[in-house]
Each structure stands twice: as structure tokens, then as C-alpha cells.
Amino acid sequence: MLxxxxxxxxxxxxxxxxxxxxxxxxxxxxxDELGHEVLKQGGEAYDGAVREFGPAILxxxxxxxxxxxxxxxxxxxxxxxxxxxxxxxxxxxxxxxxLAAYEAAHPxxxxxxxxxxxxxxxxxxxxxxxxxxxxxxxQQIERAMARDAITREEVLERLSRQMPLEEKLKYAxxxxxxxxxxxxTRARVREVYEKLRSLKL
Numbered sequence: 233m234l235x236x237x238x239x240x241x242x243x244x245x246x247x248x249x250x251x252x253x254x255x256x257x258x259x260x261x262x263x264d265e266l267g268h269e270v271l272k273q274g275g276e277a278y279d280g281a282v283r284e285f286g287p288a289i290l291x292x293x294x295x296x297x298x299x300x301x302x303x304x305x306x307x308x309x310x311x312x313x314x315x316x317x318x319x320x321x322x323x324x325x326x327x328x329x330x331l332a333a334y335e336a337a338h339p340x341x342x343x344x345x346x347x348x349x350x351x352x353x354x355x356x357x358x359x360x361x362x363x364x365x366x367x368x369x370x371q372q373i374e375r376a377m378a379r380d381a382i383t384r385e386e387v388l389e390r391l392s393r394q395m396p397l398e399e400k401l402k403y404a405x406x407x408x409x410x411x412x413x414x415x416x417t418r419a420r421v422r423e424v425y426e427k428l429r430s431l432k433l
Contacts (some may be wrong), residue, residue, distance in 0.1 A: 233335040234342045234431060235358065239350040240365035241397045242390050243375035245410025245417065249365045250346040252421040259334045263347035266323045271296050276322035284314055306389045320353065342428055351395050351403055361431070363424060364404035366397050367411040 238253070238260075240246035247262070254260045270277040273294055281296060282289070289301045305312040327345060334343050344363075350356040367375075369391075376387040401407060406424045410417045 233331075233339055234428060235331065235360050236342060236344045236428060237350050237356050237359035237362045238344050238346040238365065239348065239356070239362070239400060241372055241394055241400070242348065242387065243372045243379060244365045244367050244397060245375075245408075246346055246348075246365040248410060248414070248417060249363070249408050249421055250344065252418050253342075253344050253425060256422065256425045257342075258425070259330075259338070259341060259343040261327055261330050261343065261345045263323055263327060263345060266326050267319050268298070270319055270322045270326070271298070271301075277318040280318040281315065284318065285311075302390075303386075306386070306393060309393070312393060316353075324355070342425075349394060351400055356403055361405045361428065362403055363406045363408060364397075364400050365408050365410050366401065367409065369397075371411055372397075 236258075238246055238250055240249075250260045250262065269275055271281055272278060278296065281301070285301060285304060289296055289304070291297050301315070305315045331343055331345075334341060345359065347353075347355065350362070356362055372391070373384060373387050376382065376390070377384060380387075406427065408417065408420050408424060
């Protein structure tokens with residue numbers, strides 16, 4: 233099984249790229265979604281997050297209000313590091329289990345792990361190939377504001393906590409520019425998919 237990392241920056245189009253790889257038959261594991269799962273009630277990081285950040289981050293039903301939590305951690309690198317220490321280990325373990333199960337069933341398959349901060353955590357080293365999704369900075373800002381209903385200032389705060397896209401490109405085996413139309417992006421994903429398939433032949 234070929235293990236591939238897929239990353240980019242905030243709202244750089246990596247989720248669209250991941251969905252397109254999925255359409256072509258790849259397994260796609262989304263670490264951001266796993267991060268949400270482990271913070272749900274009963275999840276591996278829930279109790280630790282409530283202890284660390286207090287009951288003020290909770291909705292009335294006891295679920296974590298991710299917007300309130302984000303406001304705390306994205307303004308303070310120490311708080312962000314605390315949250316990452318709670319979330320990343322169970323996410324890594326869930327990813328490991330999903331990859332192992334897929335490899336057992338599809339030894340010749342292509343498994344893609346999509347994560348926002350792969351270089352920052354060093355997890356990019358776990359993959360045979362690395363794909364980086366990129367777009368212009370202003371596009372990132374506009375997309376993030378529209379998608380997450382947050383202010384420009386909040387987007388810039390989040391971007392300041394991530395490695396710049398230009399830096400991430402240095403690690404890439406394949407670059408997918410998402411700044412054009414969806415059709416253009418899909419065509420580029422297909423090109424990269426065919427190259428990854430050829431590595432398996």
C-alpha cells in the first residue's frame with residue numbers, strides 16, 4: 233500500500249483535493265475530522281480539554297463549543313500547544329488503525345492522509361509521497377472567512393500559527409494549485425493520481 237500525505241494551509245483547497253482523490257478510488261483519512269471526533273463527548277481528548285480550558289468552552293448540552301475553544305488557542309501559542317498535546321496522540325492512533333485496516337483489505341491501494349499541520353508536527357515523514365495544495369494568500373483569507381464565518385483578523389491569527397505555504401512547497405513531491413476552476417484542479421489531481429498509481433505498478 234502506498235501511503236501519501238496531503239497538506240496545505242488554512243483554506244488552501246486540500247479538502248477538495250482530498251475528495252477528488254477519493255472519487256478516483258483512494259482511501260482518504262481526514263485528520264481534522266478525527267480531531268473533531270476525539271473532542272466530542274466520550275472522545276479521547278474531551279475530558280482533558282474540559283479540565284485544561286474550563287467549563288466556559290462548553291455548550292449547554294456539554295458539547296465543546298469549537299469556536300470558543302478556537303478563540304482561546306489561536307491567540308496563545310502555549311494554549312494551542314496544550315490542545316495539540318491532547319488531540320494529536322489519539323488522532324495519530326486512530327489514523328494508524330485506519331491505515332492498518334485498509335492495508336489488510338487493499339494491499340495494493342493508495343491511502344491518503346489529509347492534515348493541515350503535517351510539517352509542523354513532523355508527521356510528513358510517515359509518508360512515501362507528499363502532496364501540497366496551494367492557492368494565493370488572498371484567496372486563502374477570503375475562502376476561510378466565507379467557510380468558517382470568521383473575521384479577517386481571526387483568519388490572519390490562524391495563518392500566523394501555520395508554516396507559510398511557500399515553506400511547505402519545499403517538502404512537496406507534488407503540488408496541486410487550487411486557485412483556478414474546480415475543473416482545472418480536478419485535472420491536476422488526476423495527473424498526480426496517475427503518477428501515484430504508476431509508482432504502484
